[in-house]
Amino acid sequence: MSRRALIQYLELLKQxxxxxxxxxxxxxxxxxxxxxxxxxxxxxxxxxxxxxxxxGRINLVYGEGNPNAKAMLIGxxxxxxxxxxxRPFVGAAGxxxxxxxxxxxxxxxxxxxxNIVKCRPEGNRNPSQEERLACLPYLVEQINIIQxxxxxxxxxxxAQTLFGDSNTLTWHRENxxxxxxxPTWVTYHPAALLRxxxxxxxxxxxxxxxxxxxxxx
Numbered sequence: 001m002s003r004r005a006l007i008q009y010l011e012l013l014k015q016x017x018x019x020x021x022x023x024x025x026x027x028x029x030x031x032x033x034x035x036x037x038x039x040x041x042x043x044x045x046x047x048x049x050x051x052x053x054x055x056g057r058i059n060l061v062y063g064e065g066n067p068n069a070k071a072m073l074i075g076x077x078x079x080x081x082x083x084x085x086x087r088p089f090v091g092a093a094g095x096x097x098x099x100x101x102x103x104x105x106x107x108x109x110x111x112x113x114x115n116i117v118k119c120r121p122e123g124n125r126n127p128s129q130e131e132r133l134a135c136l137p138y139l140v141e142q143i144n145i146i147q148x149x150x151x152x153x154x155x156x157x158x159a160q161t162l163f164g165d166s167n168t169l170t171w172h173r174e175n176x177x178x179x180x181x182x183p184t185w186v187t188y189h190p191a192a193l194l195r196x197x198x199x200x201x202x203x204x205x206x207x208x209x210x211x212x213x214x215x216x217x
Contacts, residue, residue: 033067034067034068034145034146035067037067037145038062038063038067038142038145038146041062041138041141041142042060042062042063045060045062045118045138046060048060048118048119050134050135051117051119051130051131051134051135052130052131053117053118053119053120053121053127053131054119056083056119056120056121056122057083057119057120058083058084058086058120059083059084059085059086060086060118060119061078061082061083061086061087061088061115061118061119061120062086062114062118062138062142063088063112063113063114063115063118063142064087064088064112064113065108065109065110065111065112065113066109066110066111066112067112067145067146068146069110069111069112069146069148070110070111070148070149070150070214070217071106071110071111071112071148071149071150071151071152071210071214071217072111072112072113072114072142072143072146072148072150072151072152073097073111073112073113073114073151073152073153073154074113074114074115074116074139074151074152074153074154074158074162075088075089075113075114075115075116075154075155075158075189076115076116076117076126076127076154076155076157076158076189077115077116077117077119077120077121077124077126077127077157078115078117078118078119078120079091079093079120079124079191080120080124081094082094082120083119083120088113088114088115089113089190092191092194093189093190093191093194094190096190096193096194097113097154097190100190100203100207103204103207104207104208104210104211104214105211106211106214112142112146112148114139114142115139115158116132116135116136116139116157116158116161116162117131117132117134117135118135118138119135126157127157132157132161136161143180148182149182149183149217150182150183150184150185150210150213150214150217151179151182151183151184151185152184152185152186152187152210153172153179153184153185153186153187154187154188154189154190155169155188155189155191155192156168156169156172156189157189158189159172159186162179163177163179169186169188172186173186173187173202173206176209183213185206185209185210185213186206187203187206187207187210188202188203188206
C-alpha cells in the first residue's frame with residue numbers, strides 16, 4: 001500500500017470512529033474461512049443501534065457474494081425490497097445491476113456486493129453523514145476480510161463518502177483513483193439509470209473500462 005493510500009485509509013478509519021484495525025466483536029470467534037466469519041459478523045450486527053436507521057430496520061443488509069472476490073461493488077443504501085429480504089440490490093435497481101454485470105461477462109456470484117450503510121433510510125433518502133460514519137467500520141471490516149483487488153463504486157453518495165470529498169459524479173468518473181490502495185472505478189447507481197436512461201451510455205463506458213481491468217487480474 002502506497003503512503004497516499006495508507007493516509008487515506010487511516011483518515012477514513014478515524015472519521016468512522018475505528019480505533020483498532022479489524023476488531024472482531026468480543027463474542028465472535030474468527031472462523032477458519034472468510035464466509036463463516038462474514039456470516040458470524042452479520043449475525044452479531046443484526047441488532048445494531050448505532051444510528052437512527054435502526055428504527056426502520058426489518059433486516060440488516062450486510063452484504064453478500066464471493067468472500068474471495070477479486071472485485072467488490074459498493075452502493076449507497078438498501079431500499080424497500082432489500083430491507084424486506086436482507087439482501088443487497090434485489091429490487092429493480094438490483095435487477096439492472098445484474099444485467100450490467102452480465103454485459104461485461106461478470107457473474108453476480110463472482111463479486112462481493114455491499115453498501116455504505118446497512119439499513120434502509122426511510123423514504124429511500126440519502127443517508128446522513130452521521131449514519132454513514134456509524135456504518136463505515138462494518139464496511140472497512142468487510143474489505144479487510146475479503147481483500148478485493150479492485151472496487152466499483154455505484155453512485156455519488158458512495159463515492160463522496162469513501163473519498164471524503166464533495167466532488168461531482170462526473171469528476172469521480174473521469175478521475176479514476178485508488179481506495180485503500182486498490183484501483184477504483186466510479187459509475188452511476190443503477191437506480192439513477194432507471195430514472196435517467198440517457199446516462200446508460202456513459203455508464204456502459206465506465207463498465208467497459210472496469211471490465212478491462214477485471215480481466216487482467
